[in-house]
Amino acid sequence: MSLAVVGVNHRTAPLEVRERFVFAPRDAAAALSRLTAEGLAREAVLLSTCNRTELYLRLPEDGAGPEAGIRLLAEKAGYGVEQAARYLYVHEGRKSVEHLFRVVSSLDSMVLGEAQIQGQVREAYEEAAKLAVEPRVVGPVLSRLFQMALAVGARVRSETALGMGAASVPSAGIELAKKVFGSLKGKRALVLGAGEMSALMIECLTSEGVRSIVVASRTEERARELTERVGGQAISFDQVARILPEVDIVASATAAPHAVMTRELLDRALPGGPRRPLFILDIAIPRDVEPAVGELENVFLYDLDDLRQFVDDNMERRRQEIPAAERIVAEGVEEFWRWYASLDVVPLIRSLRSRAEQVRQAEVEKALRKLQHLAPADREAVEVLSRQILNKLLHRPTVRLREAATKRERIAVLEAARYLFALDGPSDQETE
């Protein structure tokens, strides 16, 4: 009984290779069903995201390795096994558990601490678990493994700052704006420029609940093109002064070679300064907003360098959380492995108890045949006594066997138990 993971990720393969390994949901279901139906794996889960494709396997008991998984991924990518192996990694046993726990905790992500991976792992597990095929694709082991992995991921997010702080320039802008306004719901925004960065900013602002967005461009047509695509109201630059007193947020990303928002413009539009806080994000190069604008009392101005600095600070803070996150992962791996290893001793314990019970029953029967004069209550007392003695005798060996399951000398202890209690041979009655 062994666990393995076969996969490819952003560390082992470039994007043009990774995209060949991506499974559509229907392909994933078919691949998993095939693996279990053909007995190449007892259980399987496939995780396929833009940065990784990983196949988690509970291998068959016949001692087969994860080769079937490698073949499956190679086939998907249209590579030969040898060619695919250049990009693939394989972890077996405890290493595969550790790998999953690190993945779900976002310790293995391209952007350290990103939040999406937990949802993707959950989805992969749930998709596999709900497949209505026989044999089932997810059984008790992978079910327990993924549930524990998700719990570990949740612990990492709640007990460490690994996922805290914005990790990209647009989200840094949003986070800073929230430090001024609390929530952005109901706020009004003005976006200067009609390029791709402006479109991205509009998406970010809309997703935060900004009430209305006005897009200003050198030519109103370009602004209109953008608003038709992503929403908002289009105006031309010469209307900016009129709209400024009504907005809370300005995001500027024009390609203009000079400042488009000057101190003079603000003084004209907002004589005496803005009454409410005015948050300005200047994400253009060269800068669109004169630095003197930021000197106004109620204006919060941030340019690209400020946002990058903010992101860098956040990433550094996230990196400092790695040891704490790794500790949680290690605890999770240990807990899972203890449970998983104990599965090995369950058949042995069951066999030991069954053998002992056979002996007890035979001996009690023999004794009671000689004690025919006993009343039913007395016979029952003998039964109870024998059961109690048996339980007391077996209690300590059972506990010790469970403990030994998680230790290095596990195999030696299990073998010794088998030998001492003659669990591999015929029963005592058979011998007699």
Add this chain to the structure above:
Amino acid sequence: MVTTLHGLALLLYLLTAGGLARSLVGGGRGGTREGGALLAAAVLVHGAALTAYTVEFGELPLVGLAPALSVLGFLIGALLLAATLVREARPLGLVLVPLVAAMLVIGLALGVQPAGEPLAFRGLWFSLHVVLGFIGCAGLALAFAAGLLYLVQFRELKGKRFGRMFRFLPSLEALDRLGHHALVSGFPAFTLALLLGWAWTVRFQHSFVVQEADVIWGVFTWLSFVVMLLARRTGVACERRGAVASVVGFLMVVLVYVALRVSVAEGRLFL
């Protein structure tokens, strides 16, 4: 018993302050539940200390500087505890918990016991007058804390300093809202306290001496409330002006209190 319980409350307040400082160093992460539990325990023990005072001395702890400071500290602690049900109010403790601890230290140093000379009037009206006045002062202290932290966060944002303090403190909007709520809750209570005091004096003493220190202080505090509330309502950057008014107003109220107390120390009880 009264002193022991006050000492224990002080210890718990100090532990709460320590927890907040640790959370500040961690950039606002962790310790929320423990900090809340410690503050709740501190307020509870403080409440028990005031109950013990009432039982032991047979009167409410409203007369004399030490008991008054203790009650005011308790109300500030209780208001803070209620405010921390809103997560973003938690950093206010950074200012208020040390303030309450300082009040307890002064109270313990003076000895938490009734003032030697009993006041001419006691009873329900007096108790209501003092308690409402204290609730007003507690609101003032909360507004002060929110205003002070608003100014700190404003400085961090304008200076583009994204350090621990920046992360620990909530948004400007939240701090402004908390400060506003504190003033709006404290002002009616304080106004009612003044009206009760005035009505009682006219009813039972048939005169109202406006030169009395407590009357001067009460009216000054009430006017400070009015200025703080007005500062938030009009003009450019009114949130920041409101924060400045809350900080300056509170400090002025404390300063005027100290000045008046020093000037009336001989033969007249004032708080």
